[in-house]
Structure formats: C-alpha cells, structure tokens
Amino acid sequence: MNICSTVEKTVRTQLKRMLEAGCSFADVRFYDEDRTERLVLYDGNLEVNYQRWEKGIGVRVLKNGAIGFAATADLNAIPECFDRALANAEAAAQLLGFPKDMGSAQPVRGKYQPRFQQDPFAVPLPEKLSLLKRVDEKLKDNTVEHRMVSAHFQKRRIFYYNSEGTEIERWVLNTFAGMTVMARDKDGKAQRRSYELDSDGTGTRGFEWLANPQAFEVHTERIKRELGEIVAAETLPPGRRDVILLPGQGHLQVHETIGHPLELDRILGYELSFAGGSHVKPEMIGTLRYGSEKLNAKVMVVENSPGTFGYDDEGTPQYEYYLIKNGILVNVLCCRLDLGEANTKAGRVVVARSGASARAAGFYKTPIDRMTNVCIEWGNDGTLEDIIRATENGVILDMPVSWSIGSNREHFHFGCEIAWEVRDGRITRVFKNPTYQGHTLEFYNSLDMVGDRSTWRLFQVANCGKGEPNQIMEVGHGVPVMRFRNVLTGEGR
Secondary structure, eight states: OOHHHHHHHHHHHHHHHHHHTTOSEEEEEEEEEEEEEEEEEETTEEEEEEEEEEEEEEEEEEETTEEEEEEESOTTOHHHHHHHHHHHHHHHGGGOSSOOOOOOOOOOEEEEOOOOSSOGGGSOHHHHHHHHHHHHHHHOOTTOSEEEEEEEEEEEEEEEEETTSOEEEEEEEEEEEEEEEEEEOTTSOEEEEEEEOEESSOSOOSHHHHHOTTTTGGGHHHHHHHHHHHHTSEEOOOEEEEEEEOHHHHHHHHIIIIIGGGBHHHHTTTTTTTTOOOSOOGGGTTTOBOSOTTOOEEEOOOSSOTTOOSBOTTSOBOOOEEEEETTEEOOOBOOSTTHHHHHHHHTSOSOOSOOSOEEOSSTTSOOEEOOSBEEEOOOSSOOHHHHHHTOSEEEEEEEEEEEEEOTTSSEEEEEEEEEEEEETTEEEEEEESOEEEEEHHHHHHTEEEEOOGGGOEEEEEEEEEETTTTEEEEEEEEEOOEEEEEEEEOOOO
C-alpha cells in the first residue's frame, strides 16, 4: 500500500469520526508534493538559488457554527491533527460572532492537471541558468547600469476530501519570469523598465513557455530602448488627461480596485485588521453602479493562468461568472463559508453560490476568499492604435512602480515606469515618473473605450498577499487596453 492510499484510508476514517463527534462538516487537504524554486540573476551574478519542498495535511472542522483548523507534516499523526482541529472549533464556538454554515453541496469526484510539455523541476539547473544568462547578456548595454532576470516555478499535488463525499486530485504547475533594466536619469534618480512573462491566455505552463524566445527573450531590445527614452525624458507635468492603460498597468489596477474589494471576507470586515476592508457592502451586490456600461469584469477559467486550478480548496469546481456586468456589481468572490452571513446582512439573497474562491497558500494555511482569474472582457473599440487616434489629450501608461490604496479600496494612487503623451491622435513624446490617482467608482465610471481581443493580455501575479497570518497567492488577470477620461495625473513621485 503506497503512502497516498494509506493517508486516504486514515482520512476517510477521521472524517466519519468528526461527524460522529457532532461536526456538521469536515474537510482535508493533503499536499503530497509542494515545491517552489526561485532563480535571480543580478548583473549576471546568481543572487538567489532557492528551493523549497513541503508535504503535509491541513484539517478543518465545523462544529456549533465555528471553524477549527489544524495542520501537521507528520503523516503518522493525522488522528491527533483532527483532534486539535476539533478542539479549536469547540474553543472558537465560545467566542462566536456570526455562526458559520457550509450549506449543502453534492459530492464531487474529479481530477485536474494543467497542460505542460516540460516539468520545470525536471529541467537541470544548468539549463535554467543558461537560459537566464542568455537573456541577461542581451540586456547588456552602455546605457544600462543594472540588470535583473528572474524565474519562479511552482509544482503541487493536492488531494482533497470532505465529509460530504467529495474527493479530488489536482496538480498545480506555474512558471513565472521577469526582466528589468535600470539606469539613472539626468537628475541622478533611478529609473527602470521591466517585462513580466505574460500570454494571450492560451498555451502551456511548463518550462517550454519560458524557453520560447518569442515569449520572453524577444522583449530584451524593447525594454532597453524604452529605458533610454525614460532616462532622457522630462517628468510628466500635473494635469487632468485621458489615461490609456496598457495591460501591464491595467492588470494591477483591476487587482487592487476590483479584485480585492470584491472578496467577500473583506466585504464582511474579516480583513480589516491586516489587509483592509471594502467600500462595498453586502446590500450593494446587484445594484451598485461600479463603472460605466463599458465595464465588464468576469471570473474566467483561462487555460494558461495561475488562477486556474480546476477546483478550489472546498472542492467547488471552477466556472465563469460576471462580477460586474455593464457597470453593475452583480457578484463577488466567495467561498461556501460566508454566503449565509452575506445574505442575512443584505436582507435578501445577494450571493447564491460559491464562486470557487476558497484558496490556501499551503497545507498549514486555512482557505480564505481569494482572487482567481479576475478579468476585464475585451470590447469593440478597436486596437491600441484606434484608441490613440481617438484621443486628443492623454497619456499611455505601463507597468507599476508604486501604489497606494485606500484601506477600503475606495481610492488609489499609482506610479508607473513610463508614459507616452498623446496629442491629437498621435504619440508625441515620452515622460518619466508618471502618476495617476482617483476614486474607484468615479474612475471606473469614466471608462469610455475598451480595446478588442488583440489588446487583451493575461498577466500573472505571483505574490498577492492577504490574510493574517499572511498568505502569498498566485492569481491571473486578463485585461485589454482601456481608456479613462479626465484623470488626475502627473504629481511626480
């Protein structure tokens, strides 16, 4: 009998025991393999060569309206882990706020594995370093003072079981990479231009993606050239302009001001002490005008994205649904656990089912509401060139440098790497140190042009932090080029 079948037999026995102990629900996540590798070259030198491997089991039980969680890396101590989770639930029930309820769900049996050709962890280290060094060599230039090239790989095999009879096996495989060139401008201040591995949402997730020169390496000449333009440029002067966000900046705009404020645990106030809350209230779901009719935000199941994983950490299959439809907030990111509280506080049913958003960053972390693939649907306003031609006074912005977000995500301030001025339908010059700011609802209601499919790119976020204790999660955002009218820009940074 192999280790997985031994664990499976024990888990089934313990789930039954929890029901007999008065629990209304229990579930288990067994991480049979959890591997991470990070490589960073700085000016051609290997600065980071980090590998992590973990294995263990996490248990949740629901008793008397309270959740108890426990975890262990000792697979010979699974019954004791259940006992600790049960004791934690019983203790939490003594200080209960709103009673938790998982509702009901039909049992699911399933398996998920992303498409890939080369497992990054099967590729020898010298081959990985050779690729990164080749990219680093291409970033060298007399105008470049410092260079950084990085790669980040993840691989997980997770088994999920719950007391309803759901049993799932799923694999996670992610490839991230980035490159940055840096130099000082004429004022002696550091400037940078960067690129992060992105896609059109299709394709495979293995090492072959990074190794394809047209996916990553091809961007070296462009970012060197644009860095040279930045260091020679003037700072973007203050003023109100139309802002055209490229997906490199648009994805973070969506992440911070649509994704996070629409996580249900934030809406209910459970993140206030650490990551903040939300300007959205439960009763607003279904009626709030979040943006103009051009705004369509959707949870997508995108083939090549770290936000696609088949089933969430409560066993709910992923599916597509709108968060914002024609500017109206119609749904939120949620799991099963908080639906009852949201509907009770709203005084009506505002969230009918789980959004498959329960996610945990490791076996020793409890699942919380997290983004998956929060995307903006492409529109019918043409290409980037079409949007530029339709703009009299604006700036095109790309790639974040800094960001400041209101504690309830009600307002924001971003600094970007580069701005291209647009006058009378054409690009006139480059500016450095561009910034823009706004109030979330006002900003999205100023959205008046959304690019077509050719402008839509899927960006990966490898380091979204949330929760207390903190959990670092991977998400995806597919975003087209978008234009916003009369935005406050250019205060400097």
